[in-house]
Amino acid sequence: MSNDQKFAEVELTSYGPQQDAFNDAADMQRMGKKQAFQRNFQFVSIAAFSVVAIAGWCYVPGTSTPALSNGGTGGIIVIFLINWVGLTFVVVSLAEMASIAPTAGGQYHWSSEFAPPSMQKFISYLSGWLSSIAWLSGNAGGMFISGSAMQGLIVATQPNYVPEPYQGYLFVVMVATFALLVNTLLARHLPRLEGIVFVFFILAFMATLVVLWVLAPRLTAAEVFTTFTKGEGWDSLGISLLVSQGAIMFLIVGSDATAHMAEETKNASTVVPKAMITSYFVNAGLGFVMTVTFCFVLKDYDAAVDSPVGAIGLPYIQVFINATGSVAGGSALIAILTILQVLGIVNWTASCARQIFAFARDKGFPFGSWIAKVNEAGTYPINSLIVVWAYVVLINLITLGSIVAFEAIVSLQILALMSTYLVSLGCIVWRRLFGLPLPASPWTLGKLGLPINIIGIAYCLFLIIFLPWPGAVPVTPDTMNWASVMFGGIMLIAGIYYVLHARKEYKGPVMYVKTREL
Numbered sequence: 001m002s003n004d005q006k007f008a009e010v011e012l013t014s015y016g017p018q019q020d021a022f023n024d025a026a027d028m029q030r031m032g033k034k035q036a037f038q039r040n041f042q043f044v045s046i047a048a049f050s051v052v053a054i055a056g057w058c059y060v061p062g063t064s065t066p067a068l069s070n071g072g073t074g075g076i077i078v079i080f081l082i083n084w085v086g087l088t089f090v091v092v093s094l095a096e097m098a099s100i101a102p103t104a105g106g107q108y109h110w111s112s113e114f115a116p117p118s119m120q121k122f123i124s125y126l127s128g129w130l131s132s133i134a135w136l137s138g139n140a141g142g143m144f145i146s147g148s149a150m151q152g153l154i155v156a157t158q159p160n161y162v163p164e165p166y167q168g169y170l171f172v173v174m175v176a177t178f179a180l181l182v183n184t185l186l187a188r189h190l191p192r193l194e195g196i197v198f199v200f201f202i203l204a205f206m207a208t209l210v211v212l213w214v215l216a217p218r219l220t221a222a223e224v225f226t227t228f229t230k231g232e233g234w235d236s237l238g239i240s241l242l243v244s245q246g247a248i249m250f251l252i253v254g255s256d257a258t259a260h261m262a263e264e265t266k267n268a269s270t271v272v273p274k275a276m277i278t279s280y281f282v283n284a285g286l287g288f289v290m291t292v293t294f295c296f297v298l299k300d301y302d303a304a305v306d307s308p309v310g311a312i313g314l315p316y317i318q319v320f321i322n323a324t325g326s327v328a329g330g331s332a333l334i335a336i337l338t339i340l341q342v343l344g345i346v347n348w349t350a351s352c353a354r355q356i357f358a359f360a361r362d363k364g365f366p367f368g369s370w371i372a373k374v375n376e377a378g379t380y381p382i383n384s385l386i387v388v389w390a391y392v393v394l395i396n397l398i399t400l401g402s403i404v405a406f407e408a409i410v411s412l413q414i415l416a417l418m419s420t421y422l423v424s425l426g427c428i429v430w431r432r433l434f435g436l437p438l439p440a441s442p443w444t445l446g447k448l449g450l451p452i453n454i455i456g457i458a459y460c461l462f463l464i465i466f467l468p469w470p471g472a473v474p475v476t477p478d479t480m481n482w483a484s485v486m487f488g489g490i491m492l493i494a495g496i497y498y499v500l501h502a503r504k505e506y507k508g509p510v511m512y513v514k515t516r517e518l
Contacts, residue, residue, distance in 0.1 A: 020267035021039075021266075023269060024039060024266065024267065024268055027101075027102055027269055030439070030513060030514050031101055031109070031514075032512025032513055033103065033361075033512065035263070036263070036378060036381075037263050037378045037379070038188070038377070038379055039264055040188065040190070040191045040264060040266075040379075041191050041264050041265040041266065041271075042191070042265070042271065043274060044194075045191040045192075045194045046191075046261060046265050046271060046272070046275045047258070047278045047279050048195055048197070048198035049191075049257070049258070049261065049347050049350075050254075050257045050258040050276065050280075050283075050347075051201065051279045051282050051283055052197050052201055052340075052344050053254065053257045053348045054251075054252070054253075054255065054279070054283045054344065055201070056250075056284070056287035056290075057283075057286040057289070058340045059142075059145065059250060059251055059341065060291050060294050061316035061319065061320070061337070062145050062148075062149065062314070062316055063250050063251065064076065064247065064291070064294060064316070065247075065313075065316075066244055066246070066471055067244040067247045068229070068298075068301070069229065069231050069244075069472075070229070070230075070234070070243055070244035071231070073223070073225070073295035073298065074224065074225050075228050075229065075241045076291060076295060077224075077295065079244060079248050080288055080291055083249060083463075084252060084284045084288065086459035086462070087253065087280075087459065089452050089453075089456035089459060090421050090425065090456040090460060091255055091276060091277060091280045092277060092445065093428065093445070093449075094107075094255075094256055094259065094276065094421065095272075095277050096441070096444055097110040097114075098258070098259040098262060098268075098269075098272045098273050098276060099270070099273040099441040099442060099443035100113075100438060100441040101439075102262035102263070102265070102268035102269045102272050103259075103262055103509070104259075104260050104262060104355065104357060105260075105358035105359065105362070106131060106256055106259045106355060106420075107127050107131050107420040107421065107423065107424045108125075108127040108131055108364070108420070109124070110427065111127040111420075111427050112124030112127075112508040112509040112510040113427075113509060113510045113513055114424075114427035114431045115427040115510075116430060116434075120508050121503075121506070121508040122498070123423060124508045124509065124510070125494070125498055125502060125508065126423075126491065126494060127420050127423050127424070128364045129364070129494040130416040130417075130419050130490070131417070132355055132356055132365075133416050133490050134412070134413050134416035134417035135348075135351065135352040135413075135417075136352060136356075136391045137410060137416070138348065138417070139345065139348050139349055139352050139391075139392055140391065140392045140395050140396060140409065141410035142341060142344065142345045142348060143176055143179075143345055143392055143396070144396060144399065144410070146171075146172075146345065147168055147169075147171035147172035147175055148168055148171075148312075148313070148314060149314065149317070149337070150171045150338060151167060151312075152312065152314040152334070153317070153334055156308070156309050156321060156331055157327060157328075163312055165399060166400060168399065169396055169399055172396045173396075175342055175345060176389050176392040176393055178342065178346070179346045179349040180385055180386070180389045183346060183349055183385050184375075184380055184385060187350075187380040188379045200340070200343075204336050204340055205286055208290075208333055208336070209289070209293060211323070211324060212296075212297050212323055213296075215323055215324050215325065215329075216296075216297040216299075216322070216323030216324070217297070217299045217300065218296045218299060219297075219298060219299050224295045224296055228241075231243070232471075232472035233472050233474060234473060242466040242469075243466055243470070243471060245466055246411055249414045249418075250413075251287045252287055253414060253417060255276045255277075255280040257279075258276045258279060259272055259276065260351040260352075260355045260358070261350070261354060269441055269442055269443070270442045273443040274443065294316075297319060297323050298319065301315065301319065303318070304318035304322065317330065317331075320333050349385070349389075352388050353384040353387075353388050354381065354384070356371060356384040356388060357371065357381035360372040360384065362506065362508070363502070363506050364502065366501070368505075370383055371383050371384055371387055372384070404478055404480075404482075408481065408485070408486055409486060411481060411483040412483045412486045412487060414467055415468060415483045415484070415487055416487060416490070418460050418463050421456070421460050422460035422461065425456045425460065426457060429450065429454060432449060433450070468481050468483050468484035468487075
């Protein structure tokens with residue numbers, strides 16, 4: 001009997017620890033997909049992969065400036081907690097969908113399978129574009145932050161150095177190339193490497209925490225928890241706090257990285273949802289502790305802003321130097337954070353490439369057949385990785401002319417990603433209320449599914465309303481949040497391509513799904 005015949009006989013609702021390979025094959029068969037990749041990840045390695053990919057605590061110092069100006073230290077902490085709770089409802093909802101359909105396509109597949117039949121094709125098509133742009137933009141943003149940190153370290157340690165934009169750009173290209181090489185030359189070893197990197201990740205967190213609490217001059221608890229700053233031009237403190245949420249979301253969003261690696265994970269329908277939730281709480285917990293810690297060590301923040309590194313938008317480097325009382329000591333801590341950011345970018349690039357691969361496989365992109373090519377060993381999607389590298393290299397050219405324009409593209413990440421979450425949750429709520437029963441899965445929210453999904457939708461809507469707001473008023477070209485303009489532009493491009501070509505080629509994942517009558 002052939003393997004295909006054996007897999008065909010597997011009961012789709014049967015799950016057990018001894019049936020991992022059969023369960024994975026059954027899931028792929030139900031979704032109408034061929035197994036293109038080796039399944040090398042297990043629970044520990046894929047959970048570590050996601051934690052390192054997000055690396056929220058490593059970005060706390062570099063992304064806190066907008067939140068400090070729109071909320072203060074107390075505002076950062078309150079907004080972090082609100083978004084941690086709100087995003088939890090979204091993550092557990094996504095985890096359930098990942099258990100039902102463990103596919104690299106993630107949100108656009110779930111939208112296709114659960115949406116009303118008359119809307120499945122177009123909704124999933126737009127979701128595929130948004131998810132792809134969100135992951136590409138997040139990748140470009142992470143590389144820009146780490147590249148800027150490298151240049152900032154030179155500024156901090158070499159007083160005669162004059163930073164030039166093109167030099168920062170070259171650092172970004174270096175990081176992008178490193179991520180490409182690791183994801184190709186070392187792709188088969190990634191699951192083994194994740195455990196080593198995760199241990200380094202946790203040890204670095206503990207070391208940074210100890211250094212800051214022991215050596216740094218600190219604010220009092222009253223100063224940290226009761227300082228709320230109304231941003232420039234805002235009449236309301238509440239509005240000022242809400243417009244700073246994008247910086248906080250950058251620290252905790254992205255646990256669906258695990259879902260995009262589902263086709264390379266053993267027993268994915270069980271392991272992926274658990275890894276998503278585990279990595280989310282680990283990241284959010286570490287991020288919150290580091291956020292509170294960083295707020296405590298901002299005693300000389302004004303001086304940090306006026307320092308040479310502050311002049312190039314990196315005051316947090318001076319904060320660490322002040323905290324340790326040593327240029328070498330502070331720079332060493334920043335170097336460790338930057339190394340972890342780069343290692344996280346390697347994982348983010350891997351997940352991003354799988355999202356691009358999946359959408360191209362379903363003919364959502366031009367040259368889809370070429371983009372969806374997988375190497376012979378089945379360890380990485382070679383051309384998708386090249387697309388990701390090219391996007392980062394090209395989009396970062398904007399930084400040579402305008403950091404404001406680039407920040408708009410980075411902020412697009414959160415807006416686009418939250419939009420895909422909203423669409424996916426809306427589709428599963430429709431399915432629960434008016435559609436067919438959901439396919440069986442080993443990880444389910446059960447009777448709590450509908451209320452959890454609805455709260456998740458409300459949170460997504462709440463966040464999407466405030467994400468495009470500018471950081472200050474009155475609005476100028478320098479303070480304008482261009483994310484909404486970019487969002488509209490992407491939708492226009494996607495719509496034009498759909499009308500001209502994709503509507504004939506793109507069928508949507510649901511067309512390949514094999515359902516069974518209940």
